[in-house]
Amino acid sequence: MFDAAPELQRELKIFTVGWLFNASPKGKKALSFSGASSRLTDIKKVYSFLKEQNQTSLAALSSAPLRLKLDNFLQEQGYAQGTLEQTFVAINGAIGDAGWHNIPLDIKPIKSNKEAQRLSDKDGQQTLVIPERLCHAIYGKAIALIEEALPHAQLLADTESALQDNYIAGKRILDSKVQQGHSYTFMNGDGSIDNRKYSTAIADYQPREPHSLISPLAEKLPHVPLKNANEFKRYLGQLITASYIVCGGFSGMRDSELDKLTPNSYYKDTLSGRVHHMLQSHTFKLGEKRETWVTAASSKTAIDLMTMLTKRWRSEATYPDEKYADSLWLNQSARSVPPRLITKWNERLQRF
Known part of the structure; x- marks a missing residue:
């Protein structure tokens, strides 16, 4: 998917490895394998957008005009609030690990719930969640x-x-x-x-x-x-x-x-x-x-x-x-x- 964008592909792989193996000094609980997989799926939406915009790093979202374009892109996809919130949570996950990976993003954490509500009026209540057990x-x-x-x-x-x-x-x-x-x-x-x-x-x-x-x-x-x-x-x-x-x-x-x-x-x-x-x-x-x-x-x-x-x-x-x-x-x-x-x-x- 990102073979034509090697910089984005490499950056995405680095963050994913961190989530898979809890490569962070913060002492937080590791994601389950399915959790890391879901986070990768969520953030791929953002990296696909960055690829379309000919960007080379998530750091590009520090630009206000590009961030506005991302918001418009996500709105056009018609995602429910829950999907948008998980997308922003994935971005925050990358922001949180950026320092340890020595990837300068310079992006402020996103208020995921608030932003999801702002961008979508679909509450996604029809989604059924299977208990973890x-x-x-x-x-x-x-x-x-x-x-x-x-x-x-x-x-x-x-x-x-x-x-x-x-x-x-x-x-x-x-x-x-x-x-x-x-x-x-x-x-x-x-x-x-x-x-x-x-x-x-x-x-x-x-x-x-x-x-x-x-x-x-x-x-x-x-x-x-x-x-x-x-x-x-x-x-x-x-x-x-x-x-x-x-x-x-x-x-x-x-x-x-x-x-x-x-x-x-x-x-x-x-x-x-x-x-x-x-x-x-x-x-x-x-x-x-x-x-x-x-x-x-x-x-x-x-x-x-x-x-x-x-x-x-x-x-x-x-x-x-x-x-x-x-x-x-x-x-x-x-x-x-x-x-x-x-x-x-x-x-x-x-x-x-």
Whole structure:
């Protein structure tokens, strides 16, 4: 996002590292990882504005005319008061750490709440906040699921493929018998097909019992309910949602950015001698350019797991647009339909 503005990019990275590792002599409580990620997301709005104005540092906001331009820019975006307040809090965070980082900003701290109220009459009351305790429980469950599954990712993928191939074989046998003149209850008098009965008949002709295909995996994961194909499908769905939660929760990416993650989205970067876990994705505003987010090591686990689980699906799916090409977030809702890009994430997250 800031490759064309290296001075801004470097300054933003320095502040972010400080927030991530509490690199401040003030003795204040460190931000949580998600807190540092959220602060980065908030201040990126300001750095994007500075880039558009051809500025090289946050210090440019010490200019009254430029600060007025920033206020007008934020107003034009239609942000709610809460969003604006968090943006100003992020600026104050940079101001507070500037001295320690030896970055002369010469900006007075902003009265974030007052300024947010001045710039917006949207109170954002419709925003729902998830209690921190519940957030920790959700993230903990998601991480535990993917870490347990990763050692068995290839077996999971092989099991899914075997179940699909078993279905295709059963369908082929049944369709062949229909062509030979056999009659079945799913065949209506008017020539139409009762799809529910047809699916049941296919199951009857599958060469192998689904349970026998799942049992090797069930032996590896004795604590996971995997008695039949429905339970396997449910478990696979949980792993997909858990991976999505980990990638989103520890990066601060928006839905429109998350849904374009591919097997190549994770990488490592080194800054000030420290190794950072990173995610990259396409963005709407910058076309084919990539935007990057600092994330946690668990995101690599999620990406690695999804890369293996969706390998076949990605080769069979038809993506709605080339910008989604090779996206990891696929699902096959039924054996009779091809894999599709997941779109109803709110429903999946609620079920999780």
